[in-house]
Amino acid sequence: MMDKILLLRLPQLALSVVVLHGILFAPTLSAETFDDLVKPFLGKYCTKCHGEEKQKAERRFDQLGYPIEREDTLYDFQDIVDQLNLGYMPPYGEEQPTTEESQAVVDFLTAKIQIEREALRSTGGETILRRMNQREYRNTIRDLLGLNITMFNPTVGFPSDEEFEHLDNVGDTLIMSDYLLERYLQAAEKIIDKALQGPKDQPPVKEYVFDRNFRQQGALDRAHRPVNNLRTMCIYENPRSIRFEGAFGPLMDFVQGVPHDGYYELKVLAESKNRRHPFKLYAVDIDQDEPALLGIVPGNPANGPMYETQTIQPLLAETTLPNEQKVWKTFRVWLDKGYSPRFTYLNGFTEGRSAINQMARQLRPNVKQMGIVQARALVAREGVAPQIQIHEVRIRGPLTEQWPPKSREILLGDKPFSPARTREILENFATRAYRRPATKEEVDRLMILVEFRQVAGLSPYDAMKDGLKAILCSPSFLYLDEPTLTQSGPNSPLTSRAIATRLSYFLCSTMPDERLRQLAEDNALLNPEVLQQETDRLLGDPKSEAFVNGFLDSWLNLRSLGDMPPELRSFREYYLDDLEVAMLKETRLFTKDLIDHNRDIINFLDSDYAIVNRGLAKLYEIPNIKGHEFRRVALTDQRRGGLLGQASVLTVTANGVDTSPVIRGVWLLENLLGSPPPPPPDNVDPIDPDVRGAKTIRDQLTKHRASPACYECHQKIDPPGFALENFDAIGGWRYTYNNRTKIDASATLPDGTAFENVVGFKKSLVQHPEQFKRALTEKLLSYACGRRIEPSDRPQVDAILEELEARGNGFRDLIELVVLSETFRTQ
Template identity: 30%
Template structure:
């Protein structure tokens, strides 16, 4: 028995269209007299729709102007299915009140609701008559995140190889797991083979062929005047703390590189400063650098008379002062914290006379007497290895048998390799597969001279085999063009696992798929719920889905002006990210309503973030749940520092960036890209009093080309103006003007700040639910959501509303949808849904 969603002929049983409501706008019992006659909603017809379109739309969308390539002049509203793609776009515009443009006659609020509701109802009805599940992209390469998870789970190791692989592009700025956007080039293959060699040697306990060197740099814009992270001891300043995975027990080097000025002189050598290097908080070495540090030239002796230019002085300033900032230390395998930071002290001690600076030195005095700064930390190794790895977890997982004599090697190798290959390939292993794997084992055994070397070489092949790297989906033989077919149980298990875990199926899911019972509705739901309870599901949905949906990954790219915002440092960045991750993780783990993401009386903070949010009585580096003292100023995603920071410019807030982000990520009505040659916001000229961002945007909206979008974008951004660039609550903006958080949204909606905006969004929960469902469905399918997916999304949201929009209700709706469980033959859908990365052919 198949899940009811899996067969399109059953869709009419569950796809109710009566009582349909527009997202966020309830049906009115009557339409006000503004373009249509008052009438019952149930009597609204295509003729009424035509009348409204003639009154409000044809001024722009006629056969002559055809604004944005759309003419409604001869559209037959009795048969909108022939224009479903167009009308799904119209629905989004109407839902956001983006059309008609500002300055043109507009329907009243109720008429917007009736128009949108009727269009959605007709589109859903037509989808039922002509269901279109879309097409699974037949070739889908793993992205870096998926590959990293897969090798760790398969081999029983804990490594991070993402930086060793090429970056994955995001399709349309959405997610990096979109199949059509993931190339598979010879360069990718070369990297996969290199990584496979490293991780399989690690997992089998064989020494690396060459030591590795990893360099961690500190962004130049980052201030190093204060304690940077919670990993550093109190009384420290600047520096860097990294979590590095040491692949083997052995000896490693840790080398510190200091920041230089434009002349390549090391900064801050005019006085002695103390640098500590720690491993997991334990002091490894303390260095004194600069000034009259013992054993080094004293640079001040060169500044008293004459010009600093002697060979000794130059050599000291260029490199000798930092010679020896390297240590060798034994480290056990696994992730460890490596920290380099300075002991905090005053630049110039009070009441101590300083020598007069002479010659050219004053030109460099700022850099000379400044704080020293760490540019990077380099970790190299291992240079010697503890080879006693017999009890390593990875070896226990891999070597399920071990031969006592040569005659037993082939059978043991077959057992090991077929077991691992079955999990890697996500299917049963054929005899041909077994012979290929044994051939690689024999070659590695011959070249390396041991059983372990043979297993390692065969595993290296598995992890660089396209059967592992690519998820492929196949239509049944002799299928008619445009016909719909169900995915096989094995394909469905793979799709489930990569959606919820970003990793191949585990043993239980694989066994259920091989038994042919995964398509049983009860068993299918049991497996989905089991998978959701695993910590890996929460981890994946937070680290991969939510991090991209909410733009958390951009936090590392935001170049905040630390002169204007000196409190913005590494510890605050880390706290921002951790807060949002823990907040979303709690919501998923407890299967809470997604609507609570918008409004909550608590969040997760440590002492650093609590101070930033003005929450009292929170001490220490540990994150814990804390209640907001004033929910009019905080509560929910909208007021979290991470999201406010990634939607700001380096030196000022941006109502436009914030409003656009809200429309795209929370309200599901993204504005179109700005037209070419749009002028930038005017800045105050020299001698003029700086104008507020509101005044500058008002000038911007005077341009009719800009007005139609900004009338929707700007009010949302204005409502968040009480939060500065890094999310601190404020009453005055960057130039000292009082903050004005008021906004007028089309349709007569007025905001007087963050709290009003949040309440307005809470009053239309279906809109946020629709947006999150659409984002999550894009991520789950690994393709763009198309116009023919919208009726299914609306149905998922309607059903989820009966369970208060719990995460599980939305996820179950997605994994039971035709778009997830079935596919259509190529000729039945648009061409852009069948694309596969063209680079794949180049790699053959």
């Protein structure tokens, strides 16, 4: 127990480095104004029931005043506004204020509450010392130790990262807790053990051959054994099936997996069978014009049955297979120790059990009743089901690229470990992990820990390992320290090292690379020209994929895609064509294209091209697109250009069954225009999607807007929501609802602009893009700096927008202008 406590002492320091800076208040309401208008109103109409003698509903208003120092007070004032808007207070039978009196108080408080709320939450334009979020932590561990993390996720069991407006990297929201500290300690143990694992000597290359005993799952094996004696692996379904009937083909004679981490050569003798078949499409729902697609994923019995979906199964490789022709396919894949390859039919049919039953009925139409056991046997015997057959698998490896492994070399250097080298090892690793030279005092503390562990009975080597683990639990590693050249505070210029850290975590979500670290040491990043060059370099680095993914997840809330998957029978193409993966990839490739070619950011609102594969092209009704690969296509259909025509956005704003103009309208206001509406008042009935058929959603919303409490917000929310109503829950185009009521996508914006459909709505956005450009700039700046955007940032945002306009509104230019801004280069 004492050992554990000692190890925990260093990570517990993390709590003390979460510096809560003094709150800087924005201009507040004056006490005189409050005393003249609000306080008399409360005294006359409210404090009889919510005062010193009575506190109905646990509300007391006689003590409210200014300045506001607690959020509880803000909630009280918001409650007063809501109740007055609803007309619920004062209650019937009590003295009522005039309309003018109520409106004066409501207008006054409504105009000020938001200002006070932001003032209370403000960080004063300063980036709060922030810890890495989960994705940054994983990427940093990868680069810090040179680990392949394809099958290794040290953040399993971590609590979800806290978010601010979907941003997962805002410093003052990323809290530290005892539970998280415990997870960091456990992760550090796994990470260091993995980095130092493996034999002392380089392992020999071995070959494993499998050409028989292809067991898959019991029920299928009983059907296959009489037909092929299990000398052939037969894969039927795609991996998105619900009840598995041959979706994954494991090597059951190799479930122990490979003996060492590393790359392995994988040779597979396989063929596609019956891609073209005689069955009705509702039974076997595959695209017969496309070749079969073989996928390879890892499997480990520790993660679940080998023939089912597992928690860790990244797609390691994929290839097309010719029909009715055996071919050898060769791959080079990474496998962690204990993992073996599994094979899957990426574009096989969706519901295996249902398909087998239906095929059996078509094969034997005169048999009235046939169970699934008999159906499997019949389909296997006839050999007519679409399938991928694998006849032989050869695995060769590990194909070692260097020895000792890179992770061991990073930790121990090019010399064997000896106790005399402990301080050197710890100092070198701490300097690398802390993104700055480790101080003598820091290394001294680590050495004290190592010595104590040896006294407790550990070997010098194991005690040194505990020192390495302590480094990974240190606040200097977990938190992104950003020192300044002068005294700390808002607008203090960052050091060259701090700029390197901020730039790298902005564009790569990981620690600075060797070139960036060297430039930081030379103070070269204080030169704007060098900083721009490095921004351009990092945007061309494959690691910048982390920026595209992370920013889109935060800006558009795409990390929620898949949280409410659509119903299988209504949206079969979503599963058949793997549309969840495809639609996410489309938006990422579209954004990457804007960066690579510095295209106008207005393309986010509307574009004359899309980047799609065959599955998305079918959904979008784009003809003549063949193949699984993504490609840029010109659009003649104006409905599809830009984000608002992309399936990722349209799916993440639906609920998997139907759509709601309110949800989509709020999403658009919040994410594209930066003007989220306030939460609805209490006791206002929600608007559900029109699934009952009694009335249209437009009729429901018209009635809803009749309430004065709802009108103001819904006149902004509803029009953009109506514009998207022709898109169903996965982004397909529709003309009617399920009850065959014709969809009306027309509306009028608050400024009086009328439109007939999404094409007209997008045109209005493009004609007046100022609000979108400002919202995008502020979101990008917030993501880059890891903090909320404050009113004090307005001049910098204005300057960025002015220069961006002069440059032609390119997205790459916008990213560079954010990096060169004073906001980015100061604390």
